[in-house]
Amino acid sequence: MSRMLRASAIMAAGTMVSRVTGFVRTIILAAAIGTGLMGDAYQAAYTIPYSILDLLILGVLSSVVVPMIVRAQQQDPDGGRAYEQRLLTISTVALTVVAVLAVLAAPLLIDLYTNWRPGSREFDVAVSLARFILPQLAFFGVGAIAGAILNTRDRFAAPMWAPVLNNLVVIGVLLAYIVVSTGRGDISKVTTSELALLGLGTTAGIVAQALVLIVALKRAGFSFRLRFDVRNARLGEMGRAGIWTIGYVVVTQLGLVLTTNLATAAGAAVKDHGLTPYNFAFQLFQLPYGIIGVSVITAMLPRMSRAVGEGRLDDVRSEFGSGVRLVASVMVPISLLLMVLGPAITVLIFGHGASAPENAVYIGNVLQVFGLALVPFSIFQLLLRVFYSFGDTRTPVFVGAGTTAVNAVLMLVAYYTLPAAYVVMGLAFAYAVAYALGAIVAWTLASRRVQGLGGWTVGSALTRMYIAALPTAVVALGAVWGVQELFGALSLINSLIILAVGGGLGGALYLLVAHRMRIPEVTSIVGMVAGRVGR
Numbered sequence: 001m002s003r004m005l006r007a008s009a010i011m012a013a014g015t016m017v018s019r020v021t022g023f024v025r026t027i028i029l030a031a032a033i034g035t036g037l038m039g040d041a042y043q044a045a046y047t048i049p050y051s052i053l054d055l056l057i058l059g060v061l062s063s064v065v066v067p068m069i070v071r072a073q074q075q076d077p078d079g080g081r082a083y084e085q086r087l088l089t090i091s092t093v094a095l096t097v098v099a100v101l102a103v104l105a106a107p108l109l110i111d112l113y114t115n116w117r118p119g120s121r122e123f124d125v126a127v128s129l130a131r132f133i134l135p136q137l138a139f140f141g142v143g144a145i146a147g148a149i150l151n152t153r154d155r156f157a158a159p160m161w162a163p164v165l166n167n168l169v170v171i172g173v174l175l176a177y178i179v180v181s182t183g184r185g186d187i188s189k190v191t192t193s194e195l196a197l198l199g200l201g202t203t204a205g206i207v208a209q210a211l212v213l214i215v216a217l218k219r220a221g222f223s224f225r226l227r228f229d230v231r232n233a234r235l236g237e238m239g240r241a242g243i244w245t246i247g248y249v250v251v252t253q254l255g256l257v258l259t260t261n262l263a264t265a266a267g268a269a270v271k272d273h274g275l276t277p278y279n280f281a282f283q284l285f286q287l288p289y290g291i292i293g294v295s296v297i298t299a300m301l302p303r304m305s306r307a308v309g310e311g312r313l314d315d316v317r318s319e320f321g322s323g324v325r326l327v328a329s330v331m332v333p334i335s336l337l338l339m340v341l342g343p344a345i346t347v348l349i350f351g352h353g354a355s356a357p358e359n360a361v362y363i364g365n366v367l368q369v370f371g372l373a374l375v376p377f378s379i380f381q382l383l384l385r386v387f388y389s390f391g392d393t394r395t396p397v398f399v400g401a402g403t404t405a406v407n408a409v410l411m412l413v414a415y416y417t418l419p420a421a422y423v424v425m426g427l428a429f430a431y432a433v434a435y436a437l438g439a440i441v442a443w444t445l446a447s448r449r450v451q452g453l454g455g456w457t458v459g460s461a462l463t464r465m466y467i468a469a470l471p472t473a474v475v476a477l478g479a480v481w482g483v484q485e486l487f488g489a490l491s492l493i494n495s496l497i498i499l500a501v502g503g504g505l506g507g508a509l510y511l512l513v514a515h516r517m518r519i520p521e522v523t524s525i526v527g528m529v530a531g532r533v534g535r
Helices: 002-033 037-075 081-104 106-113 121-133 136-152 157-180 192-219 235-269 275-309 313-350 357-389 395-417 420-449 455-487 492-516 520-534
Strands: none
Touching: 002 037, 002 157, 002 275, 002 313, 037 081, 037 106, 037 121, 037 136, 037 192, 037 235, 037 275, 081 106, 081 136, 106 121, 106 235, 121 192, 136 157, 136 192, 157 192, 235 275, 235 395, 235 420, 275 313, 275 357, 275 420, 313 357, 313 455, 313 492, 313 520, 357 395, 357 420, 395 420, 455 492, 455 520, 492 520
16 A cells, blocks of 8 residues: 555645646636626536547546556567557547537537527627637647556656646636736626637646646657557557447536536526536535545556456455545545535635625535535546456446436436526535445446455445544534634635634544544555654
8 A cells, every 4th residue: 555655645746736726726717707607608618628538538548548558568569659659649630630620619519518599698608718718629638648658657747747837827817817807707798809818828728738748758758759550559459448438438428418508507597506606616526536536546547457467356456445445534534524614615715706705605505515425436436447457448338327327317306396596506416326326336346347345344444434534524513603603604704714623623633533543544644744744
């Protein structure tokens, strides 16, 4: 576990800074354009390139591309260099073509992802933003391939730190927008030049991120050379392995399309209760997983792939068990804190500028519901990597299809049964239930594949973690109740006090209790931090 902990700590440091600057970016975005229709238009346009990238490349990156690069490095006479060059060449050309086509199809894409009437102001603004944002497809995809090659060479720092530059660029653009804009969050007053500033500035951040990764790749000894000999690119093998992963991504993207349509419809019915609150809450919910879960997965998958290739199933079980316990040791207390402190967190982050405190409270309510999903979602993602390490991309498709189907049904139930003001909270609850059920199914199937995943050991560890985290939740609840009794409704100052007492003191209490209970993952984290502080 110590090796995984060290590798994960290196990546988590970069990811932490990336996520922190990402939140500064989100704070400024909320202050600049608010949580109403202007915010929803930006969110819709911003969602589309990531959805397309998921369909084309990001979905198969960890499941197919990373294992194939590792195999080429192990088996090819040149250590896989020519294969890496072919992969980067093909992806660059393909994604450039896709970016051009996407820009041309921007109205169709906005129509697909939203519930707005073509020709309406919000629809036209979203189309304009999409045309400025969609060119980033080419740069983001190339950066993703470069990051995958770096990860297979155990160069984890650059892929985790490059997004920081992206965030800093966009932060500068948003501050410029606040200075020059006259309408800010008023969608009826925003001008074409202001939309160009927002859209092209967002794309500029991705360009900077890709350039950092390309430079890091060159410093790692990679010499880029255009190679169009696609016969040697193993595209057939990649296609056979990736078709199921692409199927999984298609299924999940259909769920995303439904989510954005239902959320934009809710936002049209009740101001400031639409797609933007959902996306902002989702970003906060994803923060702990993005820092810890992704770091562990990135370090774990190449080693699991090598262990599978060498027939070492015991090492696969050991890597997975260490990873899931390490992730859970952080996710368990954070999930409880999100469920208690959600509104205090969001008022502090979003309750200013074009976003009023009452709108920020609603984002916090959605975040509280998402807190239910944090542990099952993280375990679900770790379980998928077990299948991917075996080169099995088919099973995750069926698991993902079932999870998405359950999510879709529950979202539709929420949309048609709840008042419009509670629809987005219902969408978050549907997400939590779906991933809890998906994690159970995925665990059962993965356990059969590796002849046991140590379910009793993991379950026992999770139980002890929840017991250790209960005092933290009590302290957080006490802080919320006490501050609101003394000072009234949530405000920036009240929220800061609640987070300092409930989050800070509660978090420290969890570390103390877990350390006293001798939960090894927490003990390792405390020991590592204490050692670094001592030095």
